Amino acid sequence: MMERSFTRRLAAGLVPAVPYLWLGVLFLVPFLIVLKISLSDPAVSQPPYKPVFEWGDMAAFFGDLDLENFALLTEDDLYFRATLSSVRIAAISTALLLLVGFPIAYGMARAPERYRGLLVAAIILPFWTSFLIRIYAWVAILKPEGLLNQALMGAGLIAEPLDILNTETAVYIGIVYAYLPFMVLPLYATLEKMDDTLLEAALDLGSTPWRSFWTITVPLAMPGIIAGSLLCFIPAVGEFVIPDLLGGSETLMIGRQLWSEFFSNRDWPLASAVAILLLVILVVPIVIYRDVEARRVEVRP
Amino acid sequence: MRRSFAPWANPDAKPLIRFENVTKRFGEAVAVDHLSLDIFEGEFFCLLGPSGCGKTTLMRMLAGFEAPTEGTITLGDQNLAGVPPYRRPVNMMFQSYALFPHMSVEKNIAFGLKQDGLPKDQIADRVGEMLRLVQLEKLARRYPSQLSGGQRQRVALARALAKRPKVLLLDEPLGALDKKLREETQFELMDIQHDLHMTFVVVTHDQEEAMTMADRIAVMDHGRIVQVATPGEIYEQPKTRFIAEFVGDVNIIEGHVQGQENGLWRVKTPSAEVPLTIDDPDEVLHSGQAVAIAVRPEKMVIQRDPPGPDAINVLTGEVWDIGYLGDWTVYRVRLATGEILRVTRANASRFVENPIDWDEQVYVTFAPDAAVILAE
Numbered sequence: 259m260m261e262r263s264f265t266r267r268l269a270a271g272l273v274p275a276v277p278y279l280w281l282g283v284l285f286l287v288p289f290l291i292v293l294k295i296s297l298s299d300p301a302v303s304q305p306p307y308k309p310v311f312e313w314g315d316m317a318a319f320f321g322d323l324d325l326e327n328f329a330l331l332t333e334d335d336l337y338f339r340a341t342l343s344s345v346r347i348a349a350i351s352t353a354l355l356l357l358v359g360f361p362i363a364y365g366m367a368r369a370p371e372r373y374r375g376l377l378v379a380a381i382i383l384p385f386w387t388s389f390l391i392r393i394y395a396w397v398a399i400l401k402p403e404g405l406l407n408q409a410l411m412g413a414g415l416i417a418e419p420l421d422i423l424n425t426e427t428a429v430y431i432g433i434v435y436a437y438l439p440f441m442v443l444p445l446y447a448t449l450e451k452m453d454d455t456l457l458e459a460a461l462d463l464g465s466t467p468w469r470s471f472w473t474i475t476v477p478l479a480m481p482g483i484i485a486g487s488l489l490c491f492i493p494a495v496g497e498f499v500i501p502d503l504l505g506g507s508e509t510l511m512i513g514r515q516l517w518s519e520f521f522s523n524r525d526w527p528l529a530s531a532v533a534i535l536l537l538v539i540l541v542v543p544i545v546i547y548r549d550v551e552a553r554r555v556e557v558r559p
Numbered sequence: 560m561r562r563s564f565a566p567w568a569n570p571d572a573k574p575l576i577r578f579e580n581v582t583k584r585f586g587e588a589v590a591v592d593h594l595s596l597d598i599f600e601g602e603f604f605c606l607l608g609p610s611g612c613g614k615t616t617l618m619r620m621l622a623g624f625e626a627p628t629e630g631t632i633t634l635g636d637q638n639l640a641g642v643p644p645y646r647r648p649v650n651m652m653f654q655s656y657a658l659f660p661h662m663s664v665e666k667n668i669a670f671g672l673k674q675d676g677l678p679k680d681q682i683a684d685r686v687g688e689m690l691r692l693v694q695l696e697k698l699a700r701r702y703p704s705q706l707s708g709g710q711r712q713r714v715a716l717a718r719a720l721a722k723r724p725k726v727l728l729l730d731e732p733l734g735a736l737d738k739k740l741r742e743e744t745q746f747e748l749m750d751i752q753h754d755l756h757m758t759f760v761v762v763t764h765d766q767e768e769a770m771t772m773a774d775r776i777a778v779m780d781h782g783r784i785v786q787v788a789t790p791g792e793i794y795e796q797p798k799t800r801f802i803a804e805f806v807g808d809v810n811i812i813e814g815h816v817q818g819q820e821n822g823l824w825r826v827k828t829p830s831a832e833v834p835l836t837i838d839d840p841d842e843v844l845h846s847g848q849a850v851a852i853a854v855r856p857e858k859m860v861i862q863r864d865p866p867g868p869d870a871i872n873v874l875t876g877e878v879w880d881i882g883y884l885g886d887w888t889v890y891r892v893r894l895a896t897g898e899i900l901r902v903t904r905a906n907a908s909r910f911v912e913n914p915i916d917w918d919e920q921v922y923v924t925f926a927p928d929a930a931v932i933l934a935e
Contacts, residue, residue: 458624459657461644463671464722473670477661 289537296530297323307526327531337515337532341539344512347426347501348494351433352441355490356483358434359441363482364475366442367449378446381439393432393503400428400504424506432500433490440489448482449475481551488547492540512536566599567775575600575758576621576726581630583616583782590616592782593630603752603759605769608779609805614762617779618728621760622651634725645674650724654731656715658703664714665690665699671722689717692751709740716748720755727752729761733768745771766806770794778802794855800933803853810859810900812852812874813935816844823927826852830896836871838927842934849935856903858929861890862922863915872930874900874923878915890915892923 298307299322309322331337366377384392399405400423407419422428452475460470476483498513505511512532519529566572574597583591591613598604606614619625620632623644632639639647650671659667665686672682690696693713703711712735719727732748733741749772752759763769769776770790777787778801786798797803800811814828814835824844827834837852844850866873879899880891885906892900902923915921 453655453657455653455655455657456659458644459651459653459659460670461624462622462649462651463718464645464674465670466645469674474659 292530292533294323295526296327296528296534297325298527299324299326300525300527305526306524327528328535330528331531331535336510337512337535340510340512340515341535343510344495344497345539347429347433347509347511348491348497351430351437351494352487352491354430354434355437355441356487359438359445359486360479360483362438363442363445363449366446367452374450378443381442381446385439389436390499392436393500396428396432396435396504397423400431423504424509426505426509428504429501429509432504433494433497436500437490437494441486444485444489445479445482448479452478484547484550488543491543495540496536564601564774566602567597572599574598575602575635576760577631577633578617579631579633581617581620581627581632583613583620583625584628589782591620591627594782594784595630596777596784596787598758598760600758601756603749603772603774604761605773605776606760606762606779607766607769607776607806608764610764612779613782614764614779615730618651618730618760618762621726622649622728623647648725649728650719650722650726651728651730652715652719652732654734656703656711656735658711658714658718660703663700663702664695664706667703667714668718668721671718675722685721689721692720693717708735709744712736712744716751720751720757723755724757726758726760729759731763731765732761733765734763741768748772770806776806778805780805796931797853797933800851800853800935803931803933808856808901808903810854810856810902812854812898814850814852816846816848816850818846819844824932826850826932828852830894830898831872831874833871833873835930836927837930837932839930839932842932844932844934851933851935852930853933854925854930856889856901857887857905859900859902859923859925861892861902861904861915862924863919864922866922866924870924871927872925876900876921876923878917878919878921881915881917890921892921 294311295307298309300306301308309319311319362381366374366381369377397404401407402419402421402423404423406422407416410416411419422431456474456478457467457470460474461467465473496513496516497511498517501509501511501514502517512535516529516532516536519525519532523529576596576598578594578596581591581594582589594613594617606617608614616625620627621634621639623639623642623646626640634647634649659670662670668686668689669682672685677685686699687696690699693716695710695713695717698706698710703714706714712732716732719729729748733744736744745768748759761769761772770793773790775787775789776793778785778793780801786793786802788796793802793806797806797809803809803811812828812830812835814826814830817825817827817834819825820836822838822840824837824839824842825834826837835852874892874894876892876894878890879893880889882889882891887903888906890902890904892902894900900923
């Protein structure tokens with residue numbers, strides 16, 4: 259009896275501990291390591307920084323840590339510009355994703371019920387091919403002698419090939435294409451639940467279809483809009499592959515900066531500082547979202 | 560309070576709503592079939608019928624959510640063809656209430672007024688007035704999810720009334736309420752309609768609801784209107800067997816016309832030894848015609864002693880079931896033919912000595928004018 263209740267209590271205690279354990283081992287510990295490296299100095303050695311943690315002289319170890327790298331981030335405005343540019347590109351991409359994703363999600367939610375499962379499957383289908391291959395495919399489409407330019411020139415719409423590849427436009431195209439499912443699926447989930455008679459009621463009370471869309475559909479879809487926007491905005495800020503393959507050398511993004519600090523300059527401490535900065539930037543929208551969500555739940559239990 | 564109100568009886572009166580030969584098809588299915596109907600200003604009008612009879616489609620055409628396939632609908636002097644729902648002086652209370660979940664009670668009520676671009680203070684005044692009307696002043700800032708079913712129904716009503724529409728459409732307005740609340744709300748709706756001098760069109764499948772509230776009832780079946788009349792006429796002079804059976808309880812006795820004597824019809828039926836005598840002078844029948852005689856349960860008398868030799872319309876049987884409802888007792892009497900008659904008796908006194916019991920031999924009689932003849 260005693261034993262059983264003990265194992266049961268142990269199990270009851272362990273189950274909620276699983277996510278914490280996961281986060282602790284796979285997020286918190288690596289984060290602390292990165293934080294520690296960001297406070298170290300670069301060194302030509304293996305690993306390429308010092309001090310290296312050793313049991314023993316703790317005081318000397320902590321004494322060697324400083325904020326030099328973070329100071330460097332503020333001194334060179336490259337990092338500031340890269341951050342700003344990343345946030346801007348991610349914000350514009352998210353807006354474009356909303357613009358493209360909302361009609362798709364709306365259409366899916368309004369489709370006859372028997373087709374909806376198929377449509378959701380179709381939205382997820384691109385995931386079945388490798389992300390890299392899909393982005394490389396866009397290189398082939400967008401390059402000066404690529405499919406798009408050939409088609410447009412063949413149709414007589416343009417005389418000279420357009421310069422799309424290696425511009426910011428190409429980055430937007432790539433992000434919108436790659437992230438679309440993350441925008442469409444949360445939007446679809448909220449729109450599909452919406453009661454059509456609410457729109458009828460709005461029309462009946464004298465609201466035009468356009469106004470009804472803004473006063474009824476959009477507010478009720480807001481949880482999906484916020485979830486989809488965060489799911490797209492957060493990874494887009496740190497995006498590396500898409501700007502690297504599709505964007506030109508002048509496309510400045512913090513993810514690329516991070517990569518070059520780590521692998522070109524082999525300055526791990528500075529790269530770690532950039533990573534910490536990126537994390538801090540991304541924590542802000544998540545906290546805002548949680549706050550909004552909490553207030554919404556409070557008002558409408 | 561308003562018994563003299565009968566514009567439909569006045570040939571000069573101009574109807575407010577006019578359906579002329581309206582048909583609505585959904586693909587192959589005919590929802591409304593060549594239907595014509597006039598509804599007058601200030602009427603409390605009920606569309607009554609079983610589900611799928613076309614009553615909801617009829618209402619949705621009036622609101623503008625469906626367009627008639629054929630025919631015209633006019634409101635006042637306006638042909639409603641092509642007029643979108645948001646331009647019609649008609650508001651609807653939805654069966655599901657369709658309250659906006661992200662808006663408080665007062666925002667819900669103000670929604671329609673805002674669309675009209677009324678000044679803020681006028682909107683606030685009207686919202687206050689509506690809240691008082693439905694007695695929800697204290698809940699103005701609540702959200703629909705924080706209200707009970709009855710309170711939501713009131714918000715839906717207030718929201719639909721706020722714009723003072725020429726016509727208020729109510730789709731099964733009491734369907735989601737429990738019995739007691741339903742009864743109270745019926746009378747409230749009648750009072751509100753009377754006080755605001757508005758035209759109400761109610762869709763319902765509940766005949767009791769229709770009987771209580773309506774000035775006139777249109778009974779629908781298979782996309783057609785079978786009868787339009789006052790509740791009293793529908794109940795006492797149903798035109799068809801469908802109406803007699805759909806509205807209230809009824810006993811149907813089948814037979815054949817034998818002839819007419821002194822203005823009374825004689826109908827031969829296997830259910831009774833002597834042909835029945837029915838006083839229904841308006842019917843035009845011929846001898847030998849198959850007919851159904853409809854008698855309401857409360858218009859039949861049940862007794863244990865044999866009636867006198869002069870008695871007319873005597874049916875004999877045995878008591879099959881007794882249901883005691885408090886105010887009424889229902890007897891189910893089985894005739895020799897196997898038919899079951901339903902006879903009700905008001906329990907006028909608290910104690911009855913030696914009451915009629917199960918399996919007893921009884922006589923059921925009814926007056927000639929208690930019955931209606933329905934041509935088969």
